[in-house]
Amino acid sequence: MAVSCGGVTLSEDGGKTFDVLRKGLPQENAFDLIYRHALVVDETGQRLAMGSTTGSVWTSDDSGEAWTLLSAHLPPVAALRLA
DSSP states (O other): OEEETTEEEEOSSTTSSOEEEOBTSOOSSOOOOOOGGGEEEOTTSSOEEEEOTTSOEEEESSTTSBOEEEESOSSOOOOOOOO
């Protein structure tokens, strides 16, 4: 999984093809950069969280198909961990 402009890209075939998942993520005027350590996936692959250098944090409970914004007003997020 990788974060791209306006969405998260997901490959299920080793990088041959990618799907862009956008539901719940900003689609314009978004300047969020996600560091590698600020995108985490739980052991089931269902729960994800990511934080940006602009202080936004999103979560997903469906493998990244849809995202929920938790906060847009935090300091820059360099790393996250799921408990």
